[in-house]
Amino acid sequence: MAWRNVAMILGHWHLRGYGQWAVVEKATGDVIGRVGLFNPEGWPGVELTWVIGRPHWGHGFATEAARAALQWTWGAVDTDRIVSMIRPDNARSIRVAEKLGERFERADEINGDVIHVYAIHRPSNNAR
Numbered sequence: 001m002a003w004r005n006v007a008m009i010l011g012h013w014h015l016r017g018y019g020q021w022a023v024v025e026k027a028t029g030d031v032i033g034r035v036g037l038f039n040p041e042g043w044p045g046v047e048l049t050w051v052i053g054r055p056h057w058g059h060g061f062a063t064e065a066a067r068a069a070l071q072w073t074w075g076a077v078d079t080d081r082i083v084s085m086i087r088p089d090n091a092r093s094i095r096v097a098e099k100l101g102e103r104f105e106r107a108d109e110i111n112g113d114v115i116h117v118y119a120i121h122r123p124s125n126n127a128r
Helices: 001-014 060-077 091-099
Strands: 020-024 030-040 049-050 081-086 103-110 113-121
Touching: 001 030, 020 049, 020 060, 030 060, 049 060, 060 091, 081 091, 091 103, 091 113
Parallel strands: 049 081
Antiparallel strands: 020 030, 030 049, 081 113, 103 113
């Protein structure tokens, strides 16, 4: 499974020109998660994702890393809309999305799972 994840992340950068980064805790140098963009063929749009290891929840790492990825996206990726697909019961990720300025757009289904789509549009002061 680890091999597939690494291949997917590297392939995404090669095919799309964007992807995910490791999140490193400055104080320890430990890799504590990943954040970035995900958009495989057929996906509903360019998705901003974040995954932080449970021991590091509640310290603002997801928000800080996702905010940096979002700012990079507006400068580097040809898209005017970013989505985050979040399970309805994932209150922590919903809070991160809202802190980033994403707003609930609709309920949907991905791979048989109900998800909520949160979205943000390119700020007008950040035109391509």
